[in-house]
Amino acid sequence: MAAVLTRAQATPMLLAIGFDNAKRDYITAVRGFQTGWNLGQALKVDGVVGQKTSDALRLSFARKRKGQSTMSPHFSFIEFRCNDGARFPECKRIWVLRDHVRRLEAYRSKIDAPVRIVSGCRCPRHNAEVGGAKSSQHMYGTASDIEGLASLREKQGFALFAGLGFRSSNKRVVHVDSRDKGGHNLTSGKPAAPTTWEYAT
Numbered sequence: 001m002a003a004v005l006t007r008a009q010a011t012p013m014l015l016a017i018g019f020d021n022a023k024r025d026y027i028t029a030v031r032g033f034q035t036g037w038n039l040g041q042a043l044k045v046d047g048v049v050g051q052k053t054s055d056a057l058r059l060s061f062a063r064k065r066k067g068q069s070t071m072s073p074h075f076s077f078i079e080f081r082c083n084d085g086a087r088f089p090e091c092k093r094i095w096v097l098r099d100h101v102r103r104l105e106a107y108r109s110k111i112d113a114p115v116r117i118v119s120g121c122r123c124p125r126h127n128a129e130v131g132g133a134k135s136s137q138h139m140y141g142t143a144s145d146i147e148g149l150a151s152l153r154e155k156q157g158f159a160l161f162a163g164l165g166f167r168s169s170n171k172r173v174v175h176v177d178s179r180d181k182g183g184h185n186l187t188s189g190k191p192a193a194p195t196t197w198e199y200a201t
């Protein structure tokens with residue numbers, strides 16, 4: 001078993017996989033890594049780089065170097081990073097929930113096609129500047145905007161997500177979320193009965 005990583009060893013690995021806050025906000029970056037990691041058993045989210053987190057980070061970093069995904073079998077941390085251009089110092093950068101990533105993996109296998117993440121995590125300031133909802137699930141790491149390859153009816157049939165936003169023009173789903181896993185579920189949406197809404201574009 002390889003040794004526990006020191007902060008000096010772990011920081012460049014975190015930077016390489018997308019945590020551009022790893023130097024200035026190491027514990028937050030470690031927590032973000034632990035929150036989303038899905039290449040093995042769930043990690044305890046404590047911001048401490050112990051043996052399990054060290055092994056997980058080594059694996060993600062090795063996969064990155066081979067051009068493979070770093071968070072789950074088909075998704076990488078960097079795809080979910082807040083798109084604010086790193087302008088807001090309080091931004092945690094990447095804090096997507098493992099449960100949401102697991103659903104995206106299941107969705108990907110149901111449609112049997114890659115899923116592109118358009119927008120993942122959003123800090124409150126970035127959410128406000130893009131006109132997101134006040135209680136947007138993007139702020140809780142439980143949502144992603146994706147390129148919609150399935151219709152609303154198909155997605156409801158999959159029973160994977162608790163919230164589905166779709167375009168009124170073509171009925172394609174562009175937002176999926178796991179609000180039932182994030183503890184901020186004002187609409188009580190769940191996979192068996194998801195909350196749905198449309199965007200007028």
Ligand SMILES: [Zn+2]
Nearest residue numbers: 082084091123
């Ligand atoms: Zn941000």
